[in-house]
Each structure stands twice: as C-alpha cells, then as structure tokens.
Amino acid sequence: MTTRNLWRMSSAGSLERLERRTEELPPPRAGEARVRVQAIGLNFADIFACLGLYSATPRGTFVPGLECAGVVEAIGPPREDEGSSGSALSPGEPVMVLTRFGAYATALNAESRYLAPIPDGWTMAEGAAYPVQSLTAWYGLMHLGALAPGQVALLHSAAGGVGLHALAMARATGATVIGTVGQADKIPLLEARGLARGQVVVRKAKGFGAQLDVALAAVDATGFDVVLDAIAGPFFLPALARLAPEGRHVLYGAADFMPKGRHPDWLRLAWQYLRRPRLDPMKLMDTNRSVMGFNLIWLFDRADRLPAAMSAALALSPAPPHIGARFPFDEVPEALRALQSGRTMGKIVIEV
Ligand SMILES: NC(=O)c1ccc[n+]([C@@H]2O[C@H](COP(=O)([O-])OP(=O)(O)OC[C@H]3O[C@@H](n4cnc5c(N)ncnc54)[C@H](OP(=O)(O)O)[C@@H]3O)[C@@H](O)[C@H]2O)c1
Structure with missing residues (x-):
C-alpha cells in the first residue's frame, strides 16, 4: 500500500461534491503500473462528468480525470496475454497516462497499455496536456x-x-x-x-x-x-x-x-x-x-489502436501543447471553474 492524495466526487451532480482526501492505493494489479503523478490535464469532459451530464461517468463515488503525467514507480505482474517478459516499462520512466477516470490524484494504478513515453524535451505539464x-x-x-x-x-x-x-x-x-x-x-x-x-x-x-x-x-x-x-x-x-x-x-x-x-x-x-x-x-x-x-x-476499449493513433497525432501536431493556465493540486475546483467559464485558451494543467 502507498498513500496518495486525491479529489473524489461522492457522486456526480454538483461541483460542490468534489472533496480532497488522503487514501491508500493498493499495489498495481496484473498489467498495471503505479505512476507517481506530477501533472494532471483538465478536460471539458471532467466538468460534464462532475455535473452528471456525461454518460460514461461511473455510478456512485469516483475520482475524475482522464489524463496525467508522472514517473513509473512500480510495475504489476504481467497480464496473461503479455507473456513472461511483461510490460516494456521500467521504474523511473516519465510517462503520459490516459485513464478512464481517476487522474485527479498524486498517484494511481493505470493499465500499462495506456501509458506512453513523454516526448524528449517536454515538461510533465506538457505530457499531461497532450493525450486526450x-x-x-x-x-x-x-x-x-x-x-x-x-x-x-x-x-x-x-x-x-x-x-x-x-x-x-x-x-x-x-x-x-x-x-x-x-x-x-x-x-x-x-x-x-x-x-x-x-x-x-x-x-x-x-x-x-x-x-x-x-x-x-x-x-x-x-x-x-x-x-x-x-x-x-x-x-x-x-x-x-x-x-x-x-x-x-x-x-x-x-x-x-x-x-x-x-x-x-x-x-x-x-x-x-x-x-x-x-x-x-x-x-x-x-x-x-x-x-x-x-x-x-470508445478508444479505451480498443487499446490495440492507441499506439498508431498517438503516433499519427504526434506526427501532425508535434509541438508541445500550449498551456493556458497552471493551478496547484489544492486548487482543482478553481481550475475547473476557470475551464467552465469558456474564457480559457489552450490547456489547463494541475501541477502536483
Ligand atoms: N467526443 C470526445 O471524445 C471529446 C473528447 C475531448 C473533448 N471533447 C469536447 O471538445 C470540446 C473542447 O474540449 P477541450 O477540453 O479542448 O476544451 P476547450 O476547447 O479548451 O474549452 C472549451 C471551450 O468551449 C467553448 N464554449 C462554447 N460554448 C461554451 C459554453 N456555453 N460554456 C463554456 N465554454 C463554451 C469555449 O471556447 P470558445 O467560446 O472560444 O469557442 C471554451 O473555451 C469540449 O466541448 C469537449 O467536451 C470531446
């Protein structure tokens, strides 16, 4: 177990239900890696999810957030279809993470298939801002x-x-x-x-x-x-x-x-x-x-297509993304309200 801070919704319906907590994170399961998060990318969909207007949102309590970037800290056992060599990742590697919710946290377990190396020379904030x-x-x-x-x-x-x-x-x-x-x-x-x-x-x-x-x-x-x-x-x-x-x-x-x-x-x-x-x-x-x-x-169910999609996106938009605003981890609700205002430009990133 490791300790992490996160922002949790008791249930979707109102941004007021977003609450900061400290929780235990179990070790990564088969096919997962534990990432120590350094930056989180905000998406318009996060607000729709918190307000209960996004059909893919989990029922009941959930941690919002679809992407982040950080450093691989631990790697779980290989999945059955990975073979004995397991994941190509190694601890200490900087990665950008796509996750079906759960990114508003200082550490998370994510499926290794949804992790990608951060392009050379990019900051963690730029990595967190890129995938979605x-x-x-x-x-x-x-x-x-x-x-x-x-x-x-x-x-x-x-x-x-x-x-x-x-x-x-x-x-x-x-x-x-x-x-x-x-x-x-x-x-x-x-x-x-x-x-x-x-x-x-x-x-x-x-x-x-x-x-x-x-x-x-x-x-x-x-x-x-x-x-x-x-x-x-x-x-x-x-x-x-x-x-x-x-x-x-x-x-x-x-x-x-x-x-x-x-x-x-x-x-x-x-x-x-x-x-x-x-x-x-x-x-x-x-x-x-x-x-x-x-x-x-929908692409989360088609992980096989992700690497090619990511390479194609990087080939056509290779520059690090424009970060319009940065907020500290304590100010996630303020960052969401800024995005909700419709006045922001580029990406809003939470720095941990
Ligand atoms: N289908 C998908 O899988 C998918 C995935 C990612 C994002 N999206 C959608 O793509 C859009 C862009 O996402 P993003 O994360 O990059 O956000 P964003 O474009 O950085 O921010 C949202 C923008 O929406 C515009 N907007 C228009 N009417 C608005 C209103 N009534 N209230 C607030 N903003 C309004 C504003 O820009 P202007 O007023 O300058 O137009 C605002 O800056 C969002 O609508 C998001 O839901 C869809």
Missing part, C-alpha cells in the same frame, strides 16, 4: 473528417485545447482553416498560429450563418469540407448548411449545454434539449453531406 485533446483532434479531423490538402476546415473553439491541435494538424495537412472563438481576446493567439484576422470568427448566435459567409469569402471558398464541432446548439445548422458537397460535419461535444453554475439547471437544459437542432437524413443524401459523431472514450 490531441487524440480527439486527430480522430475527429483526420480519421473521421479525412481532411485533405487544399480543403477548407471550420474549427470551432479553435483557441481551446482540442482546437489548437486541430489547427496544427490542418495546417500540417495543407488545408485552409476558419476558426471560431467565443471572445475577441482569443484572436491574437490564433494569429500567432498563422490565421489571418479574416479567418477568425467571433461567434454570434444570431447571424452566425452570415459571419460564416464573410469568412468563406475571405478565403475564396464557397463551402467547408470538414466542420469540427463540439458546441452544437445554434451554431450547428448554419455550419451544416455551408458544407460543400462531400463535406463532413463531425460533432464531438455540446459545449452549448454547459451549465454556468456549480450544478445543472435542469429546466434550462430541458429547454435547450427540446430546441436542439434536428436534421433530415434524406437531405444529407440529396446534398452529398455527412454528419458524424464520436466519443473518444
């Missing part, structure tokens, strides 16, 4: 979206964690990008990443379609080949209507549903749900357009 958002960007934009050179991509929340990876991947592919943001103070970051002022749209719920028409004209295009959309709400249909023939609208989140407070306003959510965008599949056929959706948590 880069894999999400790669899976949505490149794998499902099949973005190709010369095509035009619309990237929502382009200054966010996933958004900056998607931008790097689109540029590496030779595609033209139009990025959307919620506030104008995010524009300089996108300009520094190569977008011209006319390629950034500060979204307005009313008149969003007209904003897209202006942006398309600025890049001399008539429609989007790929839309990467984790907002949905009033922005979904105007973007879908501007897909070029063969265009792919990839939906992978619903930030518009994010409650403003510490717990969900169920009445507002019900109203938003009733007013959610609907589409007619027959029209997709008529117009040669596709709508796709995905949840990365």
